Amino acid sequence: MAMAWLAGSLLLTGCASESVFRPSAASTANRQDIPFNVSGRISVNMDGKGSVGQFDWAHRATDDLLSVNSPLGSTVARLQRDASGVSLQADGKTWQAADVESLTQEVLGWTLPLGNLVWWIRGLPAPDEPYRFADDGSLTQQGWTIRFVSDADVPSPYPKRVDMQRDRLTLRLLPQNWH
Template sequence: MMRRVWLLLCLLSLAACTSFREVPSSATPLAPTVQDQPFDVSGRLAVNIDGKGHVAGFDWLHTLDSDALAIKSPIGNTVASLQRDRDGVTMDANGERQHADDVETLTERQLGWPLPLANMVWWVRGHPAPSSPYAMTADGDLQQQGWLIHISRDAANLELPRRVELARPGLSIRLVLSDWRQFVPLQSLPVTP
């Protein structure tokens, strides 16, 4: 019986993956006067560090002053939560609470790899982070703060990013953004060929 339940869950996951069509997309530069906007998104997260893979679901609520990120098991139970605000970052996992000044320091210490949340806030919306220099590759991928970022969008609504892949030596992070509950397009500059 349990085997059938797992099979059904796997088939439903595959069906959810094919419910939209992705198209590759370049990151679009932001207008100098752009202001951050809140968003609320769920999806799947895959991390590969030195050849070891981990998969989870996530719910991410971003506001102008904070982030709340819940990491979920394949069956939907929250296994870790991360809260960022003006006072720093707190992570609750395995019955323990940890605190640090920034997300990268805390996740490096607790997970063994840094989660670049401050820049991911921009990357998941298809833009370079405005606070640091960046470059574009010939393939249209973004290079920023040591990461190579590949962005795919929903073919039916090109404003909505659907997949963001981050890579650097020994580490890759893939986000599949399957449920945007709140998304406000950011003011971007026209892309010139």
């Protein structure tokens, strides 16, 4: 029942007055890796199989801590990146690798582009990587198509929703609390 409610609430976010999020010219020109803490909701759909939950993410230039939680708030997975590499804890097990992308591909069967997500969650293209903005405002970078959505009635420096698609994988992030 809680999963159906959360899935419905994710779909309902599209009913508000939305527009394409466009970062300010200054933020695009001065892309800097700034620390942040953000929490919100996440949905993942791979080959027609989906799941929803919540996330808490603390980002620093040298480390990340990303927790994915069930709709009821219990931690399902915890990803930690620092100078020594990356670890993923889930289902009572721990996996380690040199980088997030190879670890998530090995364990989850799909790649979480955490390095670029640092930028994309803020509505920016990742620096030092080729990118293209389409006429509809979507960003194409490193094989991903990213759509940034804002609330037309509430100005914000960040998108209210980030939709990402690559191959058979779709990720949707709804950042709600920036610290």
